[in-house]
Amino acid sequence: MASSNQPSKKSLRGSGEGSNAGDKPGIKFARRTSSGRYVSLSKEDIEMSSEPSADYMNYTVHIPPTPDNQPMDSTSVAMKAEEQYVSNSLFTGGFNSVTRAHLMDKEPYKVGDYDDDHNDNSHRALPLPGPNNMSVMKRNQNGEFDHNKWLFETKGTYGVGNAYWPPEDEDDGDGMHEGVFDDSDKPWKPLCRVIPIPSGIISPYRLLIAVRLVVMCFFLHWRVFHPNVDADRRRVKREYDEFKVRINGLPDSIRRRSDAFNAREEMKMMKHFKESGSNPAEPIRVLKATWMADGTHWPGTWLSASSEHAKGDHAGILQVMLKPPSPDPLMGSREDKIIDYSEVDTRLPMFVYVSREKRPGYDHNKKAGAMNALVRASAVLSNGPFILNLDCDHYIYNCKAIREGMCFMMDRGGEDICYIQFPQRFEGIDPSDRYANHNTVFFDGNMRALDGLQGPFYVGTGCMFRRFALYGFDPPSADWEMKNAKKNGDDDVDETTPALNSGQYDQDLDVHFLPKRFGNSTKLAESIPIAEIQGRPLGDHPAIKYGRKPGILREPRQPLDASTVAEAVSVISCWYEDKTEWGERIGWIYGSVTEDVVTGYRMHNRGWRSVYCVTKRDAFRGSAPINLTDRLHQVLRWATGSVEIFFSKNNAFLGSKRLKVLQRLAYLNVGIYPFTSLFLIVYCFLPALSLFTGYFIVQTLSIAFLIYLLIMTVCLVVLAILEVKWSGVELEQWWRNEQFWLISGTSAHLAAVLQGLLKVIAGIEISFTLTSKSAGEDNDDIFADLYIVKWSSLMIPPIVIAMVNIIAIIVAFSRTIYSANPQWSKFIGGAFFSFWVLAHLYPFAKGLMGRRGKTPTIVYVWSGLIAITLSLLWVAISPTKGSNGAGTGGDFQFP
Numbered sequence: 001m002a003s004s005n006q007p008s009k010k011s012l013r014g015s016g017e018g019s020n021a022g023d024k025p026g027i028k029f030a031r032r033t034s035s036g037r038y039v040s041l042s043k044e045d046i047e048m049s050s051e052p053s054a055d056y057m058n059y060t061v062h063i064p065p066t067p068d069n070q071p072m073d074s075t076s077v078a079m080k081a082e083e084q085y086v087s088n089s090l091f092t093g094g095f096n097s098v099t100r101a102h103l104m105d106k107e108p109y110k111v112g113d114y115d116d117d118h119n120d121n122s123h124r125a126l127p128l129p130g131p132n133n134m135s136v137m138k139r140n141q142n143g144e145f146d147h148n149k150w151l152f153e154t155k156g157t158y159g160v161g162n163a164y165w166p167p168e169d170e171d172d173g174d175g176m177h178e179g180v181f182d183d184s185d186k187p188w189k190p191l192c193r194v195i196p197i198p199s200g201i202i203s204p205y206r207l208l209i210a211v212r213l214v215v216m217c218f219f220l221h222w223r224v225f226h227p228n229v230d231a232d233r234r235r236v237k238r239e240y241d242e243f244k245v246r247i248n249g250l251p252d253s254i255r256r257r258s259d260a261f262n263a264r265e266e267m268k269m270m271k272h273f274k275e276s277g278s279n280p281a282e283p284i285r286v287l288k289a290t291w292m293a294d295g296t297h298w299p300g301t302w303l304s305a306s307s308e309h310a311k312g313d314h315a316g317i318l319q320v321m322l323k324p325p326s327p328d329p330l331m332g333s334r335e336d337k338i339i340d341y342s343e344v345d346t347r348l349p350m351f352v353y354v355s356r357e358k359r360p361g362y363d364h365n366k367k368a369g370a371m372n373a374l375v376r377a378s379a380v381l382s383n384g385p386f387i388l389n390l391d392c393d394h395y396i397y398n399c400k401a402i403r404e405g406m407c408f409m410m411d412r413g414g415e416d417i418c419y420i421q422f423p424q425r426f427e428g429i430d431p432s433d434r435y436a437n438h439n440t441v442f443f444d445g446n447m448r449a450l451d452g453l454q455g456p457f458y459v460g461t462g463c464m465f466r467r468f469a470l471y472g473f474d475p476p477s478a479d480w481e482m483k484n485a486k487k488n489g490d491d492d493v494d495e496t497t498p499a500l501n502s503g504q505y506d507q508d509l510d511v512h513f514l515p516k517r518f519g520n521s522t523k524l525a526e527s528i529p530i531a532e533i534q535g536r537p538l539g540d541h542p543a544i545k546y547g548r549k550p551g552i553l554r555e556p557r558q559p560l561d562a563s564t565v566a567e568a569v570s571v572i573s574c575w576y577e578d579k580t581e582w583g584e585r586i587g588w589i590y591g592s593v594t595e596d597v598v599t600g601y602r603m604h605n606r607g608w609r610s611v612y613c614v615t616k617r618d619a620f621r622g623s624a625p626i627n628l629t630d631r632l633h634q635v636l637r638w639a640t641g642s643v644e645i646f647f648s649k650n651n652a653f654l655g656s657k658r659l660k661v662l663q664r665l666a667y668l669n670v671g672i673y674p675f676t677s678l679f680l681i682v683y684c685f686l687p688a689l690s691l692f693t694g695y696f697i698v699q700t701l702s703i704a705f706l707i708y709l710l711i712m713t714v715c716l717v718v719l720a721i722l723e724v725k726w727s728g729v730e731l732e733q734w735w736r737n738e739q740f741w742l743i744s745g746t747s748a749h750l751a752a753v754l755q756g757l758l759k760v761i762a763g764i765e766i767s768f769t770l771t772s773k774s775a776g777e778d779n780d781d782i783f784a785d786l787y788i789v790k791w792s793s794l795m796i797p798p799i800v801i802a803m804v805n806i807i808a809i810i811v812a813f814s815r816t817i818y819s820a821n822p823q824w825s826k827f828i829g830g831a832f833f834s835f836w837v838l839a840h841l842y843p844f845a846k847g848l849m850g851r852r853g854k855t856p857t858i859v860y861v862w863s864g865l866i867a868i869t870l871s872l873l874w875v876a877i878s879p880t881k882g883s884n885g886a887g888t889g890g891d892f893q894f895p
């Protein structure tokens with residue numbers, strides 16, 4: 001509001017400028033605010049002060065309203081006026097500068113010599129108000145008000161910090177009521193006088209200052225002896241920020257360091273040649289290397305790779321960054337006064353960098369292959385019984401989440417849990433979540449529901465595995481079932497799994513089949529039963545059947561020796577998996593672009609169950625593609641994976657008996673949902689078709705039909721509401737999901753079905769690129785990525801659907817209008833459904849527009865072509881003269 005009393009940047013700035021305003025004192029119309037400050041008001045302010053939304057926080061400095069310079073809008077005048085006022089009040093000492101709004105002259109006041117105001121008004125004050133106040137009190141020969149005379153010849157007070165203004169009631173228009181004698185012969189007199197402040201005013205003030213001083217001493221004492229424990233944080237944050245800067249600077253610093261080292265090597269070589277007197281025939285060429293700070297280096301740079309050190313062609317690399325910790329706790333010290341580590345076990349776990357061997361000609365099986373290499377290397381090096389898996393675009397957001405997950409694993413009866421899945425949460429998604437990237441209906445609805453069955457799907461990241469379950473064994477509790485099943489002659493239970501009695505796995509371990517299944521590493525084979533035992537819940541009670549003996553986890557480990565590291569390197573070689581069951585039955589399963597779903601499915605199929613762990617604070621967070629094209633490609637990849645599953649032996653129809661009925665249904669849905677796009681597309685054209693032809697999907701709208709339709713619709717809506725209420729998904733999120741369901745259903749899902757069929761029928765493989773992520777903080781606009789428009793053929797079907805529906809509405813409308821016998825009900829019915837389809841496609845249309853609605857030309861070309869085709873189609877299907885019924889327009893004929 002114009003009369004706001006909030007201090008703001010501009011008032012501060014105004015006061016700063018006020019000190020320069022010296023030579024032309026002037027006071028504009030002002031108002032005292034409740035906080036005691038003064039804000040000036042322009043005429044416009046006063047008029048609009050009742051309007052609450054006049055926000056003047058954002059403003060630009062405007063030239064004051066003079067007759068030769070009329071302001072553009074009232075808000076900016078308010079700004080200026082306020083600023084000016086502050087200048088003036090400062091000049092006059094900040095007190096008593098109270099001019100009431102009603103002093104304002106209705107006429108614009110005339111001030112001849114303010115031409116400069118056009119250029120620079122910031123250092124000037126406004127002129128004194130018009131002829132009906134002080135200006136007539138006393139003017140000198142230049143027509144200016146003479147303060148000197150006024151000061152000594154009136155009773156006005158004009159002391160330090162005091163300006164005198166005539167009382168309100170005496171303001172009778174001529175501004176003059178005290179006698180003023182225009183006597184220019186008077187001798188010189190001081191320009192000011194000092195009037196002492198009455199002690200009634202100054203004493204309480206001084207008292208308060210004294211009290212404050214004393215209390216402040218107490219306060220400082222208290223503050224020093226009560227240090228801020230958050231200091232929890234600030235130091236760590238500062239160190240983290242510095243760390244981040246160092247990490248982000250690495251590419252640059254490594255390159256510069258390498259350049260310097262390479263240049264030095266070249267110089268050395270040159271010197272060597274010179275000294276030895278030989279002149280090389282060719283120019284000296286040192287093999288360039290990448291140099292690390294500790295002096296280690298390897299051939300090749302990022303720009304020019306060297307053989308054996310190229311992307312996709314290099315030996316396995318394994319670097320132990322942190323050695324395994326000691327078995328005993330290592331308490332920290334009270335290093336500094338801020339953070340006390342004396343109660344903290346400061347051991348850090350072993351930390352190893354792994355890059356598996358890659359050679360051209362080998363199928364590395366992407367992420368699944370990478371995960372399997374990691375599983376083997378870690379089995380040899382540390383053999384932790386639980387494995388946390390995070391995507392490279394995810395990070396830990398809640399350091400306690402892993403412990404929460406462990407509670408399920410370690411609980412009584414937790415021995416048959418194969419993994420704990422945490423919801424995927426994302427950062428950097430636009431606030432309106434245009435393309436339903438948060439996927440809340442899935443993560444807060446479906447996944448929670450699955451938690452009540454056999455457990456949530458594995459979604460590829462934010463998942464904690466039981467290592468033993470990854471090795472393709474059955475859950476311990478399945479033994480009993482299996483033995484019983486065998487007794488009953490029912491031996492089709494899990495035919496692919498050898499009867500590994502995991503409950504007694506440690507005793508009757510048959511090492512002979514291990515190389516065949518797990519590959520040729522003895523250390524890996526030996527680690528398996530250990531991982532199994534170590535992963536069991538604590539057996540501190542006779543009732544716990546599969547418990548581990550207390551204390552076994554505390555047994556000291558073998559220190560890491562060279563042979564162990566060598567073994568770990570050997571299990572990440574690219575031929576290690578040859579003729580083994582890795583990717584087939586063991587570890588991450590190969591053969592689908594959504595390896596995650598299949599991997600989880602295989603475990604559920606063996607009878608393992610999983611747990612969905614929703615922590616209060618998000619456990620992990622990751623990034624997601626936020627522009628339309630990348631999002632569609634992501635969905636396309638997921639849907640293609642689903643189609644692959646549908647056409648593979650992982651189709652839930654073929655699942656084992658251990659897969660519970662509803663769980664199976666859920667997995668079936670995973671495989672089938674892309675196919676629903678075929679029906680969805682047909683439905684999207686139906687409203688337009690009925691608008692064009694006047695026919696509906698049923699011949700007549702009978703009461704029975706309407707009632708069924710109504711009941712089904714109401715059921716759907718109520719179900720949706722219940723679901724939304726139960727899952728905590730907000731209605732807007734739900735709607736985003738609905739919208740994106742239609743968008744992806746008519747584009748990516750359709751393409752996935754076609755691609756899947758191509759693969760199955762013609763054996764044509766599908767290749768995918770990594771999902772691209774938004775650049776994030778590097779950009780000025782963090783959502784800049786949202787507006788990127790990349791044309792993709794995936795977009796054709798939704799565009800066609802949108803165009804057809806729009807044209808259908810227009811055509812049917814005009815037909816109805818021009819019809820001699822308009823059937824509005826038919827038009828409204830059809831148009832309603834058309835609009836419904838269009839409402840779903842709205843985010844898609846926005847996505848095509850890009851920023852500020854810059855639509856790519858190709859979209860226009862397409863739209864044009866489609867419009868022409870449809871017009872021709874319309875002509876073709878339009879009823880001819882004499883026919884009856886067809887067409888909304890009835891008897892309207894075209895052309």
Ligand SMILES: O=c1ccn([C@@H]2O[C@H](COP(=O)(O)OP(=O)(O)O[C@H]3O[C@H](CO)[C@@H](O)[C@H](O)[C@H]3O)[C@@H](O)[C@H]2O)c(=O)[nH]1
Nearest residue numbers: 366367370391392393459460461593594595596634770771
């Ligand atoms: O050749 C590859 C390709 C991918 N990855 C990893 O796989 C992750 C997933 O790939 P991304 O491009 O991020 O795909 P998204 O669509 O974001 O991933 C979702 O969908 C994938 C396939 O269903 C799952 O694997 C992911 O965990 C899940 O977050 C990446 O972060 C990498 O860590 C590899 O290690 N090697």
Ligand SMILES: [Mn+2]
Nearest residue numbers: 391393623771
């Ligand atoms: Mn990802």
